[in-house]
Amino acid sequence: MRAGSNLPAVGGYNQAVILDAVRRATEGVSRIEVATSTGLSAQTVTNIVRRLIHDGLVMEAGTRGNGVGKPRTILRLEPGGRFAVGVHLDPSVITLVLLNLAGEVVAHRTLKTTPEARASRTVARIARAVSELVTRSGVDAERIMGVGIAAPGPIDTATGVVLNPPLLTGWHDVPVRDELAAALGLPVILEKDVTAAVIAELWMDTAGERTDTAFMYCGTGIGLGVISGGEVLRGFSNNAGDVGSIIVGDISSEVEGEDSTSRGRLGWALSPRLMVDHAIEDGVVEGDAATMTIAEVAAAYAQMLRSDDDPRVARFVDAAVTEIARAMLILVNLLDVDHVVFGGPYFAPLSEAVLGRVPDLVMGSPLYRLPHEVTFSESTIGEDVAAIGAACLVLDDILSPRPQAFLIGR
């Protein structure tokens, strides 16, 4: 049953609306401009801004005249008003960031992941590293709103448990949210990694153009974060975004009617370990893929793709481009997005080939069904995108005017 709304609930929502308007105005904004853009009365804006200044979330930053009448006081976000910690738990590396209210990374640290290690030891390492990050940053602990953690799926967000991610062999039903919260004395939010990554894109898009965006994250695993109609697509259990099973090649070696292998699927085709294994067979790089650590695979993958004038390497790149284009055609037809963003550590070496050739392969296909163009780009946020997104989740509660926020009791 839907909840109704009343005045106090609306007040909280309008505060988030105003904060959001100030945040998106990268050049600053006057009270009267906020009133115009939100439809709120000048009096309501004045009252709420007074409270936001008092709470240290907004500051006055000079005046601006338009030649007519009194110059207007410019409002800006107080970047140091609040902070949040973001943690990205990836099978190869754990990334920690401390983000301020303006979305700037003010402290950063990485830890090597030992995927097979007991999860509780890793959680304890993360807790220590978060404490140290905050202490060294010199930020007032009172201003840290909480910790967001981005983890590979499947996860259970209701209980804050990482279930059994295929590439983190030591992790089974790990209550990472509650363990971290107990160790740090801070609220902790757990989110799937690709969802966190697309939230970072949504959050950094102050122009509000990314209302329908798919973010393809190429990490140790591959996943898709989706924003549709300005909202993040999370799914029933917050595990949306698995695209590894999309068929992009030959699956004919399958037992009929059974998906007994992942051959011919996107997750298999773009598996760095598999690509490195083939590169070893072809003599492009040396080693034994089966015994390589994730870090060694990453190094061999990068080394191999650097030699892109080698015809053997060009073949790998061609195959990857074809497979990504096939998956993208299916995904944009289904989701009707107008932006596709690529990111993650394994994307960079493919970036030029993918961005140069995939748009034509998708939009030039006779099966392309959309009446508009799709823009393909590489994320500008960089490798920390999932960690930053996890921190954004925490700040989101303060900053994002979410319709649910103004329902009674939500």
Next chain:
Amino acid sequence: MRAGSNLPAVGGYNQAVILDAVRRATEGVSRIEVATSTGLSAQTVTNIVRRLIHDGLVMEAGTRGNGVGKPRTILRLEPGGRFAVGVHLDPSVITLVLLNLAGEVVAHRTLKTTPEARASRTVARIARAVSELVTRSGVDAERIMGVGIAAPGPIDTATGVVLNPPLLTGWHDVPVRDELAAALGLPVILEKDVTAAVIAELWMDTAGERTDTAFMYCGTGIGLGVISGGEVLRGFSNNAGDVGSIIVGDISSEVEGEDSTSRGRLGWALSPRLMVDHAIEDGVVEGDAATMTIAEVAAAYAQMLRSDDDPRVARFVDAAVTEIARAMLILVNLLDVDHVVFGGPYFAPLSEAVLGRVPDLVMGSPLYRLPHEVTFSESTIGEDVAAIGAACLVLDDILSPRPQAFLIGR
């Protein structure tokens, strides 16, 4: 920029919340129960219910005692308080329904589609048929809120134009919304067919369990309507839901790097015309698929699948089951839905085989990634689902508490 909210906007939203609570209470509901479930004050509920009764949207329907205190007056929706027309423009048949506020079909009619006919003639036929449907139903024209039209994509919802649906050869850039509105003097909403179908599912689900549902519509074309987090996934241009390009079989005859054919794709694999063509080759049915009308294809398709003890037919069914299972594994992993509903005229003959075997093929796959089960079922709404959904769209404006409704100026 997000809009703020104020008291009049909230009032309109609360009215929709209360109407929704009454609508979902199939056994009726008292004012105090509405107040409890919505969080609104008894006074607010009383005031709004008075207005709803006055406007003929809600009625008092007896009293109910719980043994303690005064028996409570029971509120119900006034089914005849408002009506809406729904039109489904399908390449084989045009379906018209007149729906009351309770979602009941009170009048129904079909017209044969002539896909190659000039679109403006078809629109004029639809307009005449709608007028006749309303006149014959005896419903007060004042109570008809408008017309919803469900059409194959791609469409342009902003301008109300059907662009160039592959199976409606006579239709190119047809301003169906404005032409119908002018002919009928009623507001008209245009929506993609699969979106309308999934809206019918959402609307008829009074228990509110279908928050994350995919509706696979097997008509002359194939499409997917998606509800995620209780909201319909429409996409940037309202054309989400094309699943025909999902690869489910062998695409090796493709020119490398080009999607020059639809071979091996879901839309191809489940094309009734292609299945009938193969059945003719195998001697299961007779005729010449290339010259058959859509209606003749439909008849041959149904005839062929009735003989399911014929091993040649069993092979078709096996292939369809395998291909649907492959597509469904990809879709549920991506979208994280917990309900999959099948419907549309071409689904019925496959229903038993698909519902019997697809759940195990999907959830038993080693590539199945969700930590919960998915329920597979056939729509209970029947063949008129898209027309009913189109009518629901019109009633939706009155009945559905949509967060956007309580933003200023929306």
